[in-house]
Amino acid sequence: MKNLFWIVLILVFVSCSNNSKKDSYVEIDQIKSIHKDGYVGDEQCIACHKDAVESWKGSDHDLAMQVANEKTVLGDFNDVNITLDGVTYFFTKNDSDFIVHITEIDGSKNTYKITYTFGVTPLQQYLIDFDNGKKQALRVTWDAIDNKWYHQYSGDEVSPHDWMHWTESSQNWNTMCAECHSTNLQKNYIVDEDRFNTTYSSINVSCESCHGPAEKHINWAKSPQDSLHINTYILAGKSQFEQMNMCASCHSRRAKLTQNYEPGTHFEDQYLLQNLSQEFYHGDGQIEAEDYVYGSFLQSKMYHNNVTCTDCHDPHTLKLKKVGNNLCMQCHEPRYNEPSHHFHSQNTEGAQCINCHMTGVTYMGVDYRRDHSFRVPRPDQSVEYGTPNACNTCHADKTNKWAANKVVEWYGSKRQAHFSDALLLSSRNHITTDERAALDKFINDLNFPAIARASVIDNLQITETNQYQALIKGLEDASPMVRFAALQKFRGLSLEDRTSIALKHTNDTTKLVRIGAAQLLLDLDFNSLKNADISGLTKSRTELEEMLYSNADFSNGRLQLGDYYFQTNNIKKAIKHYHVAIKKDSLMLPAYSNLASCYSIDGQPSQALNILNVLINKSPELARSYYLRALLYFEMQQPELAVKDLIHAIQLDPLDTRSMYNLATYYYQSKNYIEGEKTIKKALKLEKTNQDFKYLLALIYQGQGKMNEAQSIIQELNSNQ
Secondary structure, three states: OHHHHHHHHHHHHHHHHHHOOHHHOOOHHHOOOOOHHHOOOOHHHHOOOHHHHHHHOOOOOOOOEEEOOOOOOOOOOOOEEEEEOOEEEEEEEEOOEEEEEEEOOOOOEEEEEOOEEEOOOOEEEEEEEOHHHOEEEOOEEEEOOOOEEEEOOOOOOOOOOOOOOOOOHHHEHHHHOHHHOOEOOEOOEEHHHOEEOOEOOEOOOOHHHHHOOOHHHHHHHOOHHHHHHHHHHOOOOOOHHHHHHHHOOOOOOEEEOOOOOOOOOOHHHOEEEOOOOOOOEOOOOOEOOOOOOHHHHOOOHHHHOOOOHHHOEOOOOOOEOOOHHHOHHHOOOHHHHOHHHHOOOOOOHHHOHHHHHOOEEEEOOOEEEEOOOOOOOOHHHHHHHOOOOHHHHHOOOOOHHHHHHHHHHHHOOOOOOOHHHHHHHHOOOOOOHHHHHHHHHHHOOOOOOHHHHHHHHHHOOOOOHHHHHHHHHHOOOOOHHHHHHHHHOOOOOOHHHHHHHHHHHOOOOOHHHHHHHHHOOOOOOHHHOOHHHHHHHHHHHHHHHHHHHHOOOOHHHHHHHHHHHHHOOOHHHHHHHHHHHHHHOOOOHHHHHHHHHHHHHOOOHHHHHHHHHHHHHHOOOOHHHHHHHHHHHHHOOOHHHHHHHHHHHHHHOOOOHHHHHHHHHHHHHOOOHHHHHHHHHHHHHHOOOOHHHHHHHHHHHHHHOOHHHHHHHHHHHHHOO
């Protein structure tokens, strides 16, 4: 025993002696990097993390993208000929190459070589190399469950020149897919050339996709003296906040704020999350279009009770940790697994927690995904608003009212307060004073999810000055989403008012909010500011430009870039980017109207007219197009054509008060007072407090000799000043 003591003591001293050799220790941050961006690849992870790597192998992350070969291609390329939605495909092989011959709906024929596979289950897509560094995802897709070829968006005949065609921008790998299927993806989009030089460190979603570049971690492992700093050199995702930053970057529908993803950086410093817009979600926040989970999860009680992704999913295999209701029973009381709660026979589909609390939608034709907002079914909302509910998803032969009555029978008539009530109310056209007051209170009620409160802000229209008070309070909210949404609502104010509000947030702690502040001040002259304010605005304006250029490979991104230069009075650049937006998506209608306005400002009325004619040909039901063309006709001294367009605009949109005002103004100037009075009164009926409309009516009354009526309006306007 005595000898053993001395052996242990010697080992301890040797260890301490090694740790104390200051001359052999080098700070990890001072070690020169020998790997691009610090990414070392998976092989160096295996030595210490063999079990994790073995679990990850074969997962959806591991197989996210692969070089096309005999082992990776699942689709049938054995001389298969099929026709889908008017497009004919012939799948074949040429030695080791996988080939597809395509005859499009317009009769054009092309032959392509498959270069990469994309995904593995429940579907596999195929990538083809194009010019300018672009890779495109074929529309025809392999159903890996039923082993057959099928079309996403089945039933649609897509023209080869349509934005949705697989050769166009909507199916471009570099833009739409790449960042979340490979590690350390650098998109490298060259804006002026509409060209990509996209690179990645690993072709798939590897260790460093989630845990960040591992070079410093490897150096730390070789230098145990620095054992205190392990979490500084690798992303472990221990806390919910850390894990959300790791997972949400890909599992969310969002817009980029920066050129490239940086692991570990806060989400709102890199992305703008899509809110619960009815373009993508049902009115109550349930999934409709793809949301990639994060937008739903932020709504849930799970999220607000600190649940993380890895509480349910293995972080490496990505599979669920337990089967069926056992997964939920990790946290929930056993009584929730009894018929007294769910009112269905045990071991049936109706008794499964997920079928009531995680309804789903099938995307991409075969990919069924569940809603991660974990909500209680609300058939009563279905009755009033037409939203879906879990009860009628299964009991499709029953009515929403039947389901609502069953809920009352089982659980009573009182429902717990839920943000979906506010979401649905805020989307209604007519809201009472009391309802609006309740929504203003909801915006700043921290008991409800931030994403829901931000979405309600987006939904609401500002009709009275006092409604800004709730938004001003929202500008101090802890959530960047709420602060950003609140800022956007001040766009309609005067420059002076916008400046006093936005300058406070150009130095916000979060990039998303700083960008929102910069958006409010595009028309602000820097010369009018103090030096202290110039610094913050310069920084936020630079970040806004970075965001715009980070999304310039999207058609909508080019539209926003054009809008930015339009608003900052750089008309030449605005014209350039609007043209690219239209080239990328010929149905990007706002780009046409804005481009026409730019040409008009630039002294090119004929070009403006050509663009508006194209727009009207593409969308003849759009009232604004005729309004803009009418203004152009006035400018070109063709009033008859202008009047015809204004009348047509009003016919298309009976609420188009701008066209009414301009038409009434023309009638006044032409001394056609009767038509002028009739037209401006129609506008005033829609906007009773509009002072410009009232002043024009006063002028028309003067022209008619109705001096008392005119004087009455003038006195009213003067008293309101």
